[in-house]
């Protein structure tokens with residue numbers, strides 16, 4: 001009996017020892033595999049991208065791999081100081097939230113320090129009482145009371161406007177005014193400014209007080225007014241979201257798309273440019289929010305009810321303003337884009353520049369740049385492209401346009417106040433995102449012909465091509481912030497994957513430039529690290 005008991009105790013101990021040994025072995029194997037994942041870098045970005053699903057970024061060991069991969073790939077040609085800046089640790093806080101978008105915006109490349117704006121670097125400035133006294137008579141001061149330090153009381157409350165008691169204190173300003181006051185020589189807005197969200201929320205939710213046709217340009221668009229004295233540029237939905245541009249239509253004959261205006265704002269922000277005014281989507285009631293409140297006779301006389309019982313209008317403009325091309329509610333609901341208006345031209349005049357790579361806007365003629373492969377050499381010698389950042393700014397714009405397939409960039413604008421040392425406004429993106437099945441290499445002509453690109457742009461493009469971020473993923477996530485995303489995705493999956501495809505084309509073009517030229521990269525990062 002005792003012998004039996006002793007034997008069974010021994011076998012229990014033996015069994016336990018075996019289990020413990022197995023567990024230790026398993027643990028050792030697990031640790032080894034984890035350590036290896038952390039230490040071994042994938043051989044190349046393309047091979048690793050296919051083996052890694054985006055959702056798996058949640059595991060900590062996986063994150064380390066992705067992040068090491070990120071920092072190595074983005075920086076393979078940058079300096080030690082930049083490498084330090086773009087270290088793994090800096091990226092981790094964003095990844096913890098499982099949001100690729102947050103991780104992207106937490107990345108040092110999206111947080112490069114900007115110089116502290118001096119007085120001349122702000123587009124507008126609130127006048128103090130002293131300023132006003134120095135330069136103006138009392139009568140003038142009265143006329144321009146809104147811009148001075150004194151309280152400004154609205155005289156039009158009865159027309160539906162808010163009571164405005166604005167002073168020089170920022171807290172008293174509505175979001176659109178804070179947006180205007182935040183514009184600098186380098187960008188339209190600071191992505192991290194909490195006011196940006198307020199601007200878009202106001203555009204999306206405020207009561208519409210007025211809607212009139214906006215002049216300028218060729219297609220129908222409205223100027224909408226809100227109770228806080230803010231205004232927005234409205235572009236209506238004219239065709240189904242998924243409709244691709246007809247292959248037989250010239251670029252200048254295509255309808256403008258409301259979702260292109262919205263998506264362009266998000267893409268420009270993702271590229272770190274911040275050169276497009278905030279745009280949101282909104283469902284408007286055509287009857288109560290346009291027809292009933294418009295004071296514009298040219299517009300109101302074009303309303304009619306379609307055979308399907310929908311309320312439609314067509315307005316008065318150069319292109320597609322006829323009963324054959326109506327804008328229709330369903331039966332009243334209409335999707336629109338609303339872009340925050342820039343400061344009035346009387347306060348902040350803008351200069352319009354003809355793009356050197358403008359298309360011919362003809363059915364038969366080619367532009368000079370399409371025939372002459374040395375075209376950039378002459379552009380490089382022509383002011384303002386012969387100095388400063390104008391050429392690389394134009395190339396930034398070409399990259400944006402190529403990614404979204406916008407062939408309609410005939411002009412661009414700058415704020416006159418800043419002369420030639422300023423960013424380019426990327427206004428009018430309505431003809432982007434018309435086609436996903438084809439790319440248009442000629443949009444990249446400025447990059448291809450000049451072989452020049454800002455380092456910050458190139459590094460961000462590389463970052464966006466990595467599986468840890470991937471342009472299509474962050475764009476999908478960013479567009480989900482828009483109110484119209486609840487109705488339907490703002491860009492179809494086809495358009496999103498076209499973004500990734502086009503991004504690799506851009507990187508290929510830069511790569512091939514670097515094979516043939518030595519001064520491809522314009523260094524705007526060194527010194528900011």
Ligand SMILES: Nc1ncnc2c1ncn2[C@@H]1O[C@H](COP(=O)(O)OP(=O)(O)OP(=O)(O)O)[C@@H](O)[C@H]1O
Pocket residue numbers: 215216217218219220221233256277339340341342408413427428429430
């Ligand atoms: N957010 C904005 N704030 C102020 N002005 C704007 C804004 N967006 C556009 N504009 C101005 O309105 C003009 C017309 O707008 P837009 O270019 O979008 O219209 P369009 O009909 O598409 O023009 P085009 O036919 O020239 O392509 C622009 O040239 C620009 O000066």
Ligand SMILES: [Mn+2]
Pocket residue numbers: 217256408428429430431
């Ligand atoms: Mn346009």
